[in-house]
Structure formats: C-alpha cells, structure tokens
Amino acid sequence: MSRISFTDSTSREHALDALLLQREIEAFYYLEAQLLDERRFEEWLDLLTEDISYFMPLRRNVKYGQHAEFENTRQGVDAAWFDEGKHTLAQRVAQLATGIHWAEEPLSRVRHLITNVQIGDKTDTPADSKEVEVSSHFMVYRNRVVDETDIFVGKRTDTLRFEDDHWKVAKRLILLDQSTLLAKNLTIFF
Amino acid sequence: MRESLIATDLIDGDGGTIARDIFVDEEIYKREIKQVFGRAWLLVGHESQIPKPYDYFTSRMGEESVIMTRDKTGKIHVFLNTCPHRGMKVCRYDQGNARVFTCPYHAWSFSVDGNLTTAPGGLVGVPHYKKAYRGGLDKSQWGLVPVAQLVNYKGSIWANWDKDAVDFETYLGDMKFYLDSVLDQRDGSPGGSEVIGGIQKWKVPSNWKFGAENFIGDIYHITSHRSVDMVSIGPSGAGRRDVLKGDKAAKIVIPPPAFGSIGFPNHGHGCIGALPHYEEPDYAPSFTLTPIVEEYYKEVYHRRVENLGKRARGLAPVGTIFPNCSFHGMQPRALFTWHPNGPQEMEMWKWYLVDADAPDEVKNVLRQYYLRYAGPAGLTEQDDMENWNYATAASSGARAGLYPYNYQMGQGFESDARDLENAIFTSAVTEQNQRLFYNRWAEFMDADSWDALHPKNSANHADILARCQQ
Ligand code: FES
Ligand SMILES: [Fe+2]
Numbered sequence: 001m002s003r004i005s006f007t008d009s010t011s012r013e014h015a016l017d018a019l020l021l022q023r024e025i026e027a028f029y030y031l032e033a034q035l036l037d038e039r040r041f042e043e044w045l046d047l048l049t050e051d052i053s054y055f056m057p058l059r060r061n062v063k064y065g066q067h068a069e070f071e072n073t074r075q076g077v078d079a080a081w082f083d084e085g086k087h088t089l090a091q092r093v094a095q096l097a098t099g100i101h102w103a104e105e106p107l108s109r110v111r112h113l114i115t116n117v118q119i120g121d122k123t124d125t126p127a128d129s130k131e132v133e134v135s136s137h138f139m140v141y142r143n144r145v146v147d148e149t150d151i152f153v154g155k156r157t158d159t160l161r162f163e164d165d166h167w168k169v170a171k172r173l174i175l176l177d178q179s180t181l182l183a184k185n186l187t188i189f190f
Numbered sequence: 191m192r193e194s195l196i197a198t199d200l201i202d203g204d205g206g207t208i209a210r211d212i213f214v215d216e217e218i219y220k221r222e223i224k225q226v227f228g229r230a231w232l233l234v235g236h237e238s239q240i241p242k243p244y245d246y247f248t249s250r251m252g253e254e255s256v257i258m259t260r261d262k263t264g265k266i267h268v269f270l271n272t273c274p275h276r277g278m279k280v281c282r283y284d285q286g287n288a289r290v291f292t293c294p295y296h297a298w299s300f301s302v303d304g305n306l307t308t309a310p311g312g313l314v315g316v317p318h319y320k321k322a323y324r325g326g327l328d329k330s331q332w333g334l335v336p337v338a339q340l341v342n343y344k345g346s347i348w349a350n351w352d353k354d355a356v357d358f359e360t361y362l363g364d365m366k367f368y369l370d371s372v373l374d375q376r377d378g379s380p381g382g383s384e385v386i387g388g389i390q391k392w393k394v395p396s397n398w399k400f401g402a403e404n405f406i407g408d409i410y411h412i413t414s415h416r417s418v419d420m421v422s423i424g425p426s427g428a429g430r431r432d433v434l435k436g437d438k439a440a441k442i443v444i445p446p447p448a449f450g451s452i453g454f455p456n457h458g459h460g461c462i463g464a465l466p467h468y469e470e471p472d473y474a475p476s477f478t479l480t481p482i483v484e485e486y487y488k489e490v491y492h493r494r495v496e497n498l499g500k501r502a503r504g505l506a507p508v509g510t511i512f513p514n515c516s517f518h519g520m521q522p523r524a525l526f527t528w529h530p531n532g533p534q535e536m537e538m539w540k541w542y543l544v545d546a547d548a549p550d551e552v553k554n555v556l557r558q559y560y561l562r563y564a565g566p567a568g569l570t571e572q573d574d575m576e577n578w579n580y581a582t583a584a585s586s587g588a589r590a591g592l593y594p595y596n597y598q599m600g601q602g603f604e605s606d607a608r609d610l611e612n613a614i615f616t617s618a619v620t621e622q623n624q625r626l627f628y629n630r631w632a633e634f635m636d637a638d639s640w641d642a643l644h645p646k647n648s649a650n651h652a653d654i655l656a657r658c659q660q
Contacts, residue, residue, distance in 0.1 A: 079388035103572035181392035186567040
C-alpha cells in the first residue's frame, strides 16, 4: 500500500493524484453496491470484465503458523464457496430473473457497506491498459421474508481494470470471515 | 407431554402419513440422538483427507465432535473429541498433523499411537502426575473414547458407537451396489476416489430428516429446480446434468424399464437409480462443453466396458444410506452428511469426489461444475434448502401439527427389485423410499437393542410385498 502524506509539500501533487484515484475507486464501489442493492443485476454484470475471476475460498481452523498454507482453500484446485467466471455469474443473474428461483423468491433485501478501501501499487500491465489492486472490507446485510437475517463480513481483494472508459472488476478474491457458513445459502453477490 | 413415546405411533398406514412432530419435537429429537445416531453407522470422512501418518480431520457423529486420525502404522482411528478430565475439546482445528493431542485446559495429553500406551488415544501425559494424583490415577482408564466399530469402505470411513451393531456390509445390504457406484472409479475398477480439498460445511434451519428423505428418492421435487434448467448449468450446456434426463433415462439400462426408486426396507436405505444391468449402455457423449474432458470420458467408457465385461453394475444419481449420509453418484459426485443441531437446525457437510487418477484438467472441470450445482452457492441446491427451511418451520404450528404429512404416493405399487436382496422397486415417481426410511427410523426409535434391528429380523420388506400381492 502506498503511504500518503498531505503535509509534505514536495509530494503534494502525487498526494492529490492519489486522493483523486481513491475517490474514483470509492465512487466505483458505491455504484457497484447501489446496483446490487437495487437489484440491477444486469447492470452490475457490466461492471465485470469478460475474463473476471470470482473466488471465495473455504476457510479452515488451523494451528498457529499454518495459516498461510492451510487456512484458505486454493483457487483452481480445492473446494470453495465460489470459484467461477462471468458465464456462471451471468447464469446466477438469469436464474434470479426467472421468478421461480425459490431461494430468492421473494427477493431478499440486501445492503452492501463497503469500507477500508486501500489502493495498492499499480500492477504491471501493458501501457494501453490500466490496472490497480484494491482491497476493501464489506459488511453485507441480508433480510428476507420475515425474520431471516444474515450478516456477512469480510474482505475483498480486487484487481480493477480501466476499460471502455470505466473501471471494471477483473479479479475478485472474497474472504468471508466464517469457516462453517452460518447462512443457509449464498444467493447474493459480494 | 406424551406419557410414553412410541415412534411407530407417529407413522400411520405403513408410512402413508407421518406426524409433523417428528421434525420439530424436542423429546423425539433427544430420543433420536440416542436411538438412531447412537446405534447407526455414520460417515466420518475419507481416507484421502488424512494421507500421512498422524494426519487428522475433525468430524462429527450426530451432535458430537470426533477426531479421525491415522497412526504411525497407517491405521485409522476415530475418537470422541472431548477430554475425559473435564470435557474440553482436545482439538479445535479442522485438520492437521499431530502425534499427540494436548488438552488446552489442564494439559492432559493423548497419543494416537498404541505403542506408548495401552491403546490408541491413551492418556500419556498428566502434569504433576506424581504430586497431584499420588499414584492414584490409572492412566489406562482415562484415554480418549474410541468408537465401538470403524470401517474403511473403499476409502470412505464409517463408525458406530454400538458394539452390537451389525458389521458395515450387513448394514448396507445390497445398497452396497449403489454406494459402490459412487466410490468406484468411473472405469469400473473398485475404489480409487479422492476428496477435493476442503469440506463445505453450513448451517441450515431445517430438520436433518428433510435432507435425508429428499435424497433417498424424492424425484417428484425436480419441478422445484426448473429455474436451473432454464439457465442450463449442465456440463454440456443444457439442463442440470448430461444423462438421465427425460426419455434418455429409459435408454440407459437394459432391459427397460429398470430405472426408478430402489429401496431397502429392512435397512432403511434407498436411491433413485437403475437396477443391476449386465452390459454397458451405448456411449453417450458427456461434458461436451470441454472437449478434453469429453475425450477423457470416452476413453474411460471403453475401459469400463472392458473392465466390467458381463458383470452386474448399478448407477444412482442420488441416494441415502440410513440415517444421515446421502450422495450424488454421478453428476455431481459427492458424499454428504446431515448433522443434527437440534430439531430445527442441521449442519450440512459435503465431500466432493473425483477419481484420484483423473488428469488435473478433468478434476478442475468437475470441480467447477460441482460448485455451480451444489452447496450453499450451488444454483440447484439453494432451492432445496429453502424448501426444507420453511417445511421445518411450519411443522411446529399448534394447528398445523394436527395434520400429518402425506407420503402415500405409489403406495401398494412396489414390486420386488429384480436381482437385489430385500429390495423393492417402483419405476415411476413414488414415495416408497421415504416410507421405508421412516419405518426404519421408527424401528430404531423403538428398539431396545440391535437384536431387534438386525436387517434379517426387520418385518418391513415382507410387509410391503405382502400388501402388493393382495
Ligand atoms: S479438561 Fe482436559 S486436562 Fe482438564
Ligand atoms: Fe433438489
């Protein structure tokens, strides 16, 4: 993560750039949250690159010192909650739109709170494309029917790509802070 | 409050109607934990989860935590995960490698090897042993509690708390045929499955039996999955699966019609599947979205034809081993358990399986398909859990509780399942397997000991066939 100092006048210009980028990325996340919470899922799909990788590992209770190796299941190899691309995500959206996807019928009330947005160094990419790595925390509240309530808390690590005049999510790693999932299903997006 | 609880009274007309109480009543639940989970064979895990000496995996039997571990010689053990001193869990990790489990509370330690102690799981370390106990503690009596019986069946590990329970293969009966179809390699050679790393575990506000009865034979509910078929998650792009769809199902076995509900009334197991057949049906392409995988399965098909020759084979897309282990046998392929967490909650655990010797690329395509089909994020399974959730909640209504559920579908139309022992069969949509599941459940609930539970002594099978012949 790059450090920002607003008092050091020599890096003032750099700091302003960083602030503008920070503001831009945050605005992107608020828009994304808004689309999801307003159930504008098709529009949300447009915020994802065609080659997006969307991954939420399982998390295990392991002994001290083994977290790096064993706490989270591995993408592309192990079981996970999600390990998929845009095709499957679009199928999830299409299923919601059938009106007979009973786990989301009636639709849940969902609210995404996104905080702790930290922008990492720009990743190495060709000159004509612009990518940044961003981590953020989420708290997602879901209430459905009468008293079914779930709170999902965790962290996302994204690669955002600037494409067609917009930021888009090209890669998303979602760490949910639960090992045994305490909700009966994961019918919502993170 | 009931004067005395007799489970068979809750089930009328040989299983045709069943009281809602069995899904919500505390007293019934407590009895179930003791009578069913205390005596039945329960799935604990898979040997591929603990490949090396001293590897362990913490699992569950009924409500309780157990540790499945492998000793230095490769032998697998299962112990209750509680310290005999004051009860603390001796292991709070999901998996790992340990020669000794040391209790966090007062540091009693237990060895998984029998050589240091009188028995595996034995107490080997007691802080201040001499000063505090003054020689008055017999360590040989205070080890971790082992299960009474344990079996490694083609890599799947099962355990039983009752030393008088019949051995696992007797317990399975001819259901073995269908469990084999899950655990055997796709090319027909015995065993050889492995678990994809990471077990999905999640809590569902449902009585555990709703899951078990769904997988034992509720083919009727496929209508609830129409939204998945509409978006087509199958490995060849259509529907939910490659095979056993529509009239293709009839073609898959020789001679038709041999596909339907197959149930074992004396055992309590059942599946949706094909009766034994002695020839492989014609090759049908699968996984056509991924040509490499399709090629691989074509080759596997030819190996299977060769390996099995004219030998009997079965197949079953879904089934339940009484009481709480179910499986997906084909697409997807998984073992799972419905662990009871009180009458109105269960914890689902899911072990996804692949052939150990399949190429990585094939394993990966299977894995992605499994994950989009099953589990809490699976497009198909999400809707099942929704239905079980609300069915459970509605079972406790003061008024609703007066009205039993209807399990009469196809009753009286069962026939003897050809080439299988103590088995019944219905080719069309039916609830025969749900009925036999609950009849067996009631036998467990009411029986005083395993003497009355031996599959040979069960009256279920004879009763059903006598009724069909009337
Ligand atoms: S509770 Fe385990 S040593 Fe006391
Ligand atoms: Fe289902």
